[in-house]
Amino acid sequence: MPEALGLQHFLLVGAALFCMGLYCVLTRRNAIGILMGVELVLNAANVNYIAFSRYGVGGVDGQVFSIFVIMLAAAEAAIGLAIVLGIYRRSGSIDVSQMTSLRG
Amino acid sequence: MQGPDLSVAAFLLLSALTLGGGGGVIFSGNIVYSALSLMVSFFGVAGLYVMLEADFVAGVQVLVYVGGVLVLTLFAVMLTHRIEDIKVSNRGVGKLPGLAAALAMFAGLIAALEVAPWKLPAEGVAHESFASTQSIGNALLGRYVLPFEVASIVLLSVLVGAVVLSRKEVAEPRVRDDA
Numbered sequence: 001m002p003e004a005l006g007l008q009h010f011l012l013v014g015a016a017l018f019c020m021g022l023y024c025v026l027t028r029r030n031a032i033g034i035l036m037g038v039e040l041v042l043n044a045a046n047v048n049y050i051a052f053s054r055y056g057v058g059g060v061d062g063q064v065f066s067i068f069v070i071m072l073a074a075a076e077a078a079i080g081l082a083i084v085l086g087i088y089r090r091s092g093s094i095d096v097s098q099m100t101s102l103r104g
Numbered sequence: 105m106q107g108p109d110l111s112v113a114a115f116l117l118l119s120a121l122t123l124g125g126g127g128g129v130i131f132s133g134n135i136v137y138s139a140l141s142l143m144v145s146f147f148g149v150a151g152l153y154v155m156l157e158a159d160f161v162a163g164v165q166v167l168v169y170v171g172g173v174l175v176l177t178l179f180a181v182m183l184t185h186r187i188e189d190i191k192v193s194n195r196g197v198g199k200l201p202g203l204a205a206a207l208a209m210f211a212g213l214i215a216a217l218e219v220a221p222w223k224l225p226a227e228g229v230a231h232e233s234f235a236s237t238q239s240i241g242n243a244l245l246g247r248y249v250l251p252f253e254v255a256s257i258v259l260l261s262v263l264v265g266a267v268v269l270s271r272k273e274v275a276e277p278r279v280r281d282d283a
Contacts, residue, residue, distance in 0.1 A: 024129060063158050064240055079266055081176055097197070
């Protein structure tokens with residue numbers, strides 16, 4: 001019995017999710033919105049890792065890597081949101097187009 | 105045959121959840137709705153993990169993303185907005201160039217997906233399932249023990265760093281000159 005679902009289907013979902021995250025990062029002005037886009041991109045990468053772990057030849061390695069990615073995503077979210085809070089406290093806004101104090 | 109149809113239906117449903125949640129994140133003008141759509145997307149991705157026989161990672165996904173990252177995001181939203189401007193808090197700029205870039209990226213990925221020589225198991229070799237949790241545990245404490253330990257150091261420094269970054273400024277302590 002041939003499998004109805006293949007690697008390509010999951011990679012397609014991963015690619016679509018990645019591009020959504022990319023669009024979110026490119027167009028948002030709210031710093032928290034940009035961080036949400038980064039989470040979408042990391043999830044897309046994880047979908048690809050797990051899909052290769054299931055359909056490829058790597059065995060469990062893909063799942064281990066995706067756990068590391070999840071760990072780093074949590075770390076990134078914690079530090080990123082702490083920085084956003086610091087910026088808000090300093091300037092009263094988290095609009096990235098107004099963060100110009102480092103502009104040369 | 106019942107099996108393939110059911111798995112295809114489940115795949116379509118979970119993909120729709122994932123991508124619909126993603127669409128909500130990128131098109132909603134209210135950042136709280138964006139965060140809730142992100143939750144839908146995370147649950148869809150967890151379902152896809154279950155379909156790919158990665159039940160442990162699916163559990164981790166729900167625990168860490170939905171239970172941790174999302175709650176943190178909502179906290180940050182609430183702390184950085186006044187209630188009345190949450191509704192207009194999520195404006196986007198440069199929608200057309202962004203859309204063009206994302207679509208170009210998607211087209212490139214699809215093209216790569218068609219031509220890439222994936223290293224797949226040989227035809228006719230049946231896929232063997234393995235106990236996901238047990239193999240991950242063995243891999244983490246065997247082959248990947250060094251990254252595992254580095255991860256714990258990373259998490260510790262993130263913990264300290266987040267506290268340092270987000271604490272309130274305290275007044276300068278007076279210098280004692282009696283010593």
